[in-house]
Amino acid sequence: MSMLLDIPCSPMCNSQHTCVNGVCVGIGYLSCTLMWSRIGDGDNVVETPNSNIIYWGNAGPSFSTDQGQLDVDNTNGTGPENVFWSNNTSSSVPPTGVYNVCFSQYAFNPNASSIYPITARVTVVGSGNTTLTFTRTFTSYYFNYNHCGSSSGGFLGSFTYP
Numbered sequence: 396m397s398m399l400l401d402i403p404c405s406p407m408c409n410s411q412h413t414c415v416n417g418v419c420v421g422i423g424y425l426s427c428t429l430m431w432s433r434i435g436d437g438d439n440v441v442e443t444p445n446s447n448i449i450y451w452g453n454a455g456p457s458f459s460t461d462q463g464q465l466d467v468d469n470t471n472g473t474g475p476e477n478v479f480w481s482n483n484t485s486s487s488v489p490p491t492g493v494y495n496v497c498f499s500q501y502a503f504n505p506n507a508s509s510i511y512p513i514t515a516r517v518t519v520v521g522s523g524n525t526t527l528t529f530t531r532t533f534t535s536y537y538f539n540y541n542h543c544g545s546s547s548g549g550f551l552g553s554f555t556y557p
Contacts, residue, residue: 411483420477421466425489425521425556427496430474432514435503439465439476439517442543444492444556449478450499450540462487470501489556494519496529496551497543506536515551522557 402417412419415428429439441449443461455464467477480489498515500507507513516530529552537548544550 411481415475415477416473418467418469418475420475421464421479421481422520423482423487424480425463425519426477426479427494427517427519428474429476429496429498429515429517431498431516432473432512433503434472435513436470436501437474437476437503437513437515438468438499438501438540439478440497440499440540440543440549441478442495442497444490444494448540448543452540456481456487461490463489491556493553493555495543495545495547495553497539497547497549498531498533498551499538499540499549500533500536501538507533508536509534517551519554521554527552527554 404414404419408414408419413422427441431437438450445461447461449460449463451468456462463478463480465478469476481487496517505511512532512534514532519527531551
């Protein structure tokens with residue numbers, strides 16, 4: 396099953412956004428856009444180099460998110476969910492260092508299992524439009540917003556900015 400449908404955005408997105416799965420999502424210095432393979436409520440969880448966690452309960456932009464923000468929280472589809480740092484102001488420049496990205500399974504029916512797996516994919520776009528993609532198939536339930544690292548059950552990948 397394809398996670399990225401070719402659904403146009405209507406109205407068209409402005410220059411500070413891009414269209415993903417029919418939704419305008421923010422772009423800027425850095426963006427992490429999550430999609431998943433079947434209908435449900437999955438959550439994008441991004442841990443910054445300062446160990447701050449960005450997710451629906453700490454959406455930013457604020458000091459506690461290093462000025463990053465979750466601008467789309469998809470609760471009943473296949474995404475997108477998008478965390479980004481706007482390039483509208485110099486105060487929203489992402490901190491330098493290693494970022495971790497995780498997928499938290501908030502509500503799926505049925506939960507992820509070997510019979511009903513969920514594949515999650517995050518696309519990271521950084522400075523100079525450098526793009527990375529991390530994909531993982533989950534065969535067990537995982538839900539956590541307190542930590543996102545290589546030992547997390549929902550870990551998708553890590554990258555260094557810039």
